[in-house]
Amino acid sequence: MFSNRKPIYLDCNATTPVRPEVQRAMEPYWENVFGNPSSAHRYGQEAKAALELSRQKVARSLGAKNPDEIVFTSGGTEANVLGIRGTLGTHDRGYFSVIASGAAGATKQSQKGDSFNEIATTSTELRSRNDKRGHILASPIEHDSIVALLEQLSGEGYEVEYLGVDQDGRVDPEEVKAKVRADTVLTAVMYANNETGVIEPIAEIGRFLRERGILFHVDAVQAAGKIPFSVQDLGATTVAISGHKIGGPKGIGALWIDKATTLSPHHPLASSPPRPLFPGHQEGGLRAGTQNVAFAVGLGAALELAVKELPGFMSHLASLRRSFEEKIAGLIEDARFNGHREFRVANTTHVSFAGLEGKNLMIALDLEGVLVSTGSACASGVTKASRVLAAMGLEDKWSRGSLRFSFGRDTSLEDLDQTAQILAKAVRSQRKLSVLPSD
Template sequence: MTIYLDYNATTPVRPEVVDAMTPYFGVCFGNASSGHGLGREAKGALEEAREAVASALGARERESVVFTSGGTEANNLAIKGTAWAAWGRGRHIITSAVEHRAVLGACHALEAQGFEIVCLPVDADGLIDPERVKQSLRTDTALISFMHANNETGVVFPIAEIGRLAREREIIFHVDAVQTFGRLPVNVDALGVDLLTISGHKIYGPKGIGALYIRPGTKIAPQMHGGEQEFGVRAGTENVAAVVGLARAALLARESMPTENERLRTLRDRLEEGILCRIPGVRRNGDRDQRLPNTSNISFQGIRADSLMVALDLEGIAVSAGAACASGSPESSHVLRAMGRRPEIDGGGVRFSLGAGTTEVEIEHILELLPPLVERVRAATGQGGGQEYNAEHNP
């Protein structure tokens, strides 16, 4: 039995999405910038998909959606593009210590170019305090950038509250919604955002496609040059097939969200409660309630996360030790360290992220397999864990 529990890393493409994309690899192969019939056909599909994505975001104008190659490019465009466009206003940027590497990397690049980056801390549950955000605002603050939900722990930030703070002070507010779009309701007006990032492959769409919502009137400096595609914001021939796939995946995700979230939450809670009850020396990472319904991040005392990940992989179970984008990095999770965890003592965090293919049978199989597996890995490393650890940190 092969069990996939790494849906926060990527998802399989739905058959309906493949069907929607297929014509644009063959008979409808035109360049959306061409003026002939095939080009106009591609352009029509492009704009129809743009309208669908804008609707999914609650955006009033389809022109507010700019397609990119994925979440990383969209985050870079949002952060660097806004920073350079707002150069005259100020060079102070606020973000958090637990952001995705695409956001932190873009901020570090700007820091090397003279911008001042403030990475706000989170509490032990991985939550950001809006009051701390408020206290950090300055007259020269040009941008606030936070994730909607953390990719490792699933913890959801109070974005709407922060959005109100940004709006009151007329500060540009960017949100990385890669993990929430298609999983939680995302409405750009309700959240109060000026910029919002989404990605196709997190919602059973194709890889290599994402989008950036840009509120009308928001100034942004292009980061790619060479054409006037995407309203002059992002040069390059549009990937029509992938754009169509993203739009179709977004529609399907919205339709299934209510029932699927409840199903995944039930399975996630069953998995998590079983682990906490059956295995000594384990700890949940992240707030119990304010998180995605499909995500559980658990530390196993005395075990490196990558060691347990490999052991599970050998049993046919795919999970993640941190973020997929950081795979191969010798560093421990920057997210867990920001939450005050000590991986060398507490154990690394293993992320179990459930999805459309997850079943109750799979969860029960993992709960039967995991306790003796953890015991073997601990024995191999000469480590152990105690029930006191569970009781103290998981009331």
């Protein structure tokens, strides 16, 4: 039976409630300032002004040099896809041009170079020759949106190679250096992992890749507002963020694009030839469709607040997490905490219990009014072991019995003390019933 008290929400890596300040900032754009920002009349220009002010806020909060380096998207997933496909699209223009110039029967090149339609005739021949478009490196702990995209790209002619991580979930920059090849065109490493909260050595990796002119995409969805950083210091060419992870609305995200990067419009490389997915002039021609001004305002407000409050708030959360983990360790025998002890976002605890099912523990906690996750919300319902934990070398018996606790602004020490007690009770109960091996 569900508890009558207000639930304790500890799943903030999945989503967060919209902050009251953000709601107030968005309100005028539902009714009063409703114009299309592409319209020339006063309503349209009012909306455009609000959109561009929000772009400035996002740029300033991320440490970007110019607001026009920011492209608004529908969320982190689209920002990831646009960042990777878009930059690879730029690479493909040159690649297809080279292939077309040497292909028998290829369309003659114009003095201005091949258009996408002209080089389309070489696509079938390209695949039949099994030529590779280039080499891509990625961490094995990327978000599902990137893993799925890399699977597509592998089938489209790219050679995708995964890096390793250590038992704490961190990529070794030396491995990146060792695996980069002459044909490496892009590397993708997330800033902070959505399951474990582990922070990767992005700046060190980025410096190396920038020196070699290799595209570097960083998924910073779980890092923005939780880690102090400037995109200028990361060595990245593109960085993705999302609104609803930091007290903003769902359905809005942004992609930062290094001014030195020529980003082609979002296109499906699976088809022949590459072309814009949604032709249009909005967002610098990179993301077509009428912009959601209210949501963009919400993202700007949420990110600005998160960055402003970051030092004190993260210190507070780190203190809560330390107390919570000490409480769990004292109440539950053989609890295993996953992820690097130092390089972790302050709001995340990831813990495993050998021989148990994380899903059953999650349900038991839910019935007691504690809302947590077994891992990535985008993969909910999937009972197989976490690929992130597998990459860290965690045995299946531990991986299957994992829970993620991610705190937010409303989390109190009392909440976490209650949660630790409820968790201990659930673990004891499940261990009595468990038929899974624990040793």
